[in-house]
Amino acid sequence: MKTRLLLPLLIASLGTAQAVSPPTAFIAYPSLAKTGYSAPGGTDITFSTLGLAAINPSDEVIFENRLIGSGSSLGRSRALFAYRSTTTDLTLFGGTAFGLVLPAGTKFTSFLSPIHNRSTSAALFQATISGPGISTTNNRVILQDNNGSPSVITRTGVPQTSLGNASPSSFLEVLQQEGANDRLAIIYKLKASTTSTPPPNPTTTPASSS
Numbered sequence: 001m002k003t004r005l006l007l008p009l010l011i012a013s014l015g016t017a018q019a020v021s022p023p024t025a026f027i028a029y030p031s032l033a034k035t036g037y038s039a040p041g042g043t044d045i046t047f048s049t050l051g052l053a054a055i056n057p058s059d060e061v062i063f064e065n066r067l068i069g070s071g072s073s074l075g076r077s078r079a080l081f082a083y084r085s086t087t088t089d090l091t092l093f094g095g096t097a098f099g100l101v102l103p104a105g106t107k108f109t110s111f112l113s114p115i116h117n118r119s120t121s122a123a124l125f126q127a128t129i130s131g132p133g134i135s136t137t138n139n140r141v142i143l144q145d146n147n148g149s150p151s152v153i154t155r156t157g158v159p160q161t162s163l164g165n166a167s168p169s170s171f172l173e174v175l176q177q178e179g180a181n182d183r184l185a186i187i188y189k190l191k192a193s194t195t196s197t198p199p200p201n202p203t204t205t206p207a208s209s210s
Helices: 023-028
Strands: 004-006 031-034 046-055 061-068 078-084 087-093 107-115 122-130 140-146 149-155 167-176 184-191
Touching: 031 046, 031 061, 031 078, 046 107, 061 107, 061 122, 078 107, 087 107, 107 167, 122 167, 140 167
Parallel strands: none
Antiparallel strands: 004 031, 046 061, 061 078, 078 087, 107 122, 122 140, 140 149, 167 184
């Protein structure tokens, strides 16, 4: 059975599409992705299993999808896509080398927990990474999709000066505000280092993003 990703939508964990608006209008919803159909952003890549998705007040959607086809080799079998205005575009391939603030040779292995509360294209998502120096203690990343140009917000296992040089060991929840301040809240656990000075509230300290 083939499944589709529809707008407006919610995606359940098993990959089935659910309509949010009245079901009588279901037939008029544009299809953003469908299993067995070609995916944008690469050669010989086809949508396979639908993943999680999030939609913002402007009807922009960010979603994760498994891929098949010869173009999905070398760790590129998972990808993140975004729908803006009238088109669905590739945001990030799994297996993509991503330097910048991450170690050289770092590659994405999975995409998790998309959030898209702002009316502008600033979706948040988590990802796991692999590469030189990467282990289970530092392989979780929070990123922001800036109109198809992802940027890293924070990562587990990296000492934070504002936290007394302690490192986040896991992210429990990420919250995004739509409003004048556009704040971001990250709830996390800390792994203290031998030289760290724990902050007053180490598990619920909020972070903000402009």
